[in-house]
Amino acid sequence: MKDKIDDIKEDMQDYIEKDISIDEQWIEDKYPIDIAEALSEMEEDRVHEVVKLLEIEDLAEIVEQSEEELQITILKSKSNEEIIEIFSHMATDIITDILGNLPINMSKKLLRHMKQSEAEVLKQLLGYDTESAGGIMTTEYIVFNENLTVAEALNKIRNIGPKTEIIDMIYVQNYKKELVGVVELREIFNNSDDTNLKDIMIDNVISVLPDVDQEIVAQQVAKYDMSAMPVVNKNNKLLGIITFDDIIDVIEAENTEDMFRMVGVDEEESINSPFFKSIKRRLPWLFINLGTAFLAAFTVGLFEDVIARVAILAAAMPVVAGMGGNAGAQTLSVVIRGIALGEVEDERKWKLVIKEGLLGLVHGLAIGVLTGGVLYFITGNPYLGVIIFAAMVFNLFIAGLFGFLIPLSLEAMGIDPALASAIFLTTATDVFGFFAFLGLATIFIDLLI
């Protein structure tokens, strides 16, 4: 894998030194994303030299596959006219992304240089939230009138096919331009020339409005095994389609987001993020965590006297808190995924919270018996064993309850249910765990000394 990228880099160095146009066969043998990856590892002025040697059409494919930073580097070296030519080889969703990433005055200038009709389409797309259906849809699709015959449709597809992103789904509209159906290309092949599209179309089309969150779109596409999702306006007129490659990106991104946000990492972070960006993205969450950690410390501080008298309590503390944190994290992960997959339905919430609470109790009983036994065995004091048993049951119950309620409350407040949920959860399990354990120890202090 890595060798492939290195080979491409070496070849490109050669081309620069010889200063000859890049061989068309060389380009054809490569995947644009591999070339983009090689370019992203090269110095900026080297990139500009390579870019000079590339045909506009090939360059367009490479830019399409590049990360934001490389896109800007490449496009900055091009004139407005050249950039618009590059855009002419791209789908509208890609152009919208690029325009959104470019400095605002640069993208405004580009829009002014374009044909008015194209600029209008792009301006409209730029108006949608980047994480909404409208923000990820493309306006290249095939839509035919329902009265078209199979022969007419095939003929038209033959002419316009090369210009659209998806050709195996043909959308069908009525005379009012309402989306009324969808026909798979295979159905068109499979029917006689004079059949009307309306007779072979599937007429309960699933579609979304442009302001629907991309996560919901991805859920629907995954559930119904769709290869593209149509986006319609309130009058049911087709505005665009979202293709499966964008859906895959959404699913990758949303899952990363959940996992990251749970522990307080910005979703933009990656293993290769620059050092200072990583600090900027992670440190604020650590400060928030510090605030909550002081809450736990304050709880323990309330029991300083009893700890001074029975120091072994300090040793047992991390067991109660740690188990609560881990059991809670289990519930949390399951609930966050459940919400993301649309599996937590309103009428089931009570059933689910009871399940997670009971699970906590059962786990608490099992873990508590063992912990209490071990502590009794080590210290020889049965009361210490009973106290840690009781604290464990209580804390694992709390863990199950809060592991469920934290993400649900965040969601109800319109906040991402994963956001810092692990930080809130460990605060709860630490505070309640310490309070239960040390509180019980205080009450029964005479039995412990």
Next chain:
Amino acid sequence: MKDKIDDIKEDMQDYIEKDISIDEQWIEDKYPIDIAEALSEMEEDRVHEVVKLLEIEDLAEIVEQSEEELQITILKSKSNEEIIEIFSHMATDIITDILGNLPINMSKKLLRHMKQSEAEVLKQLLGYDTESAGGIMTTEYIVFNENLTVAEALNKIRNIGPKTEIIDMIYVQNYKKELVGVVELREIFNNSDDTNLKDIMIDNVISVLPDVDQEIVAQQVAKYDMSAMPVVNKNNKLLGIITFDDIIDVIEAENTEDMFRMVGVDEEESINSPFFKSIKRRLPWLFINLGTAFLAAFTVGLFEDVIARVAILAAAMPVVAGMGGNAGAQTLSVVIRGIALGEVEDERKWKLVIKEGLLGLVHGLAIGVLTGGVLYFITGNPYLGVIIFAAMVFNLFIAGLFGFLIPLSLEAMGIDPALASAIFLTTATDVFGFFAFLGLATIFIDLLI
């Protein structure tokens, strides 16, 4: 959403009571997965009654979309002949899945009842690991000889199109039956009738061997925006293709897996899992976690004397350990995602471990100064502030280091890098954090009293 499912349930109850065949138009207006969802909420004998009223072809689509449990419920009520008829409407990857889920004697019986040629294909597919490329591929695809013309190809597609899963990618082989290229259907539309496929095919096809892990397949498909991934044997002969809907399922599953395994939840778990299955899947991890928690307790136990003399140390302990755990979880999440996305390359590992270690130091300095300051402010003892500052820097450094090394070591041992990594990590940050903090306190005990 929920209403839709309830409506379907009510309609089905009606059909059962009237005991009439289900209206074809009613079926056509529904999505098979919605019907499957409605059935999964009904009693087993009710399901059997509905199934009796359904045409085989419709039933096949519903079974295809059903969860394992419902599939078995439905198929058990059918004769072998009927099941084989149901299978005849399904792609081979779906049949393989179902056979894998059925009781072993039932699937053996079914294989014996099938046409030998079909049984052979299925037996071979059943031989692959269910999480490998071979395990998720289907044998329905289009492959043509490279010397076929566009006109011939279109004609053939028109005949076989309805029987394959994907028709917008046409695979091309030479006379030795080696996979030599792929043509998009749009290219076929776009070229004159007498063009040979070999002149318009893309000839550097990306393919995988059948034993490649499904996660790698998903990475490649996402990277190269493919709509299907061809699977070939060692002689480069096409064995099957993996379609994008299966890729979406893999990505969903693998991401869930990462998030779950990190905290010790089985990847099969979902919010709706039955109570006792949830216990069986989560409790063993809690016991493992308990073992590691005792390690932390043992570490604290070493310092019982110093805690008895300076009990405020017990209050400050959770701050050091908690911050280490959270900072480590940040690194862990980023590294696990990086590995899953194929971004952690061998030659970069040293650079990355240095980055995460340094991040830990910088975060430790920032958090340590604040924590030390607060502790000094509360206790009036500057030395306690300095000690917690030093312990914090050390523990966040450890957190960065272990957050990186734990998943990488697991991966090097051939274990899923996410597996229980959060449990191992908090053990490390607890043990090192307590040891550093309480160890320093022991050395400088005279300054603390």
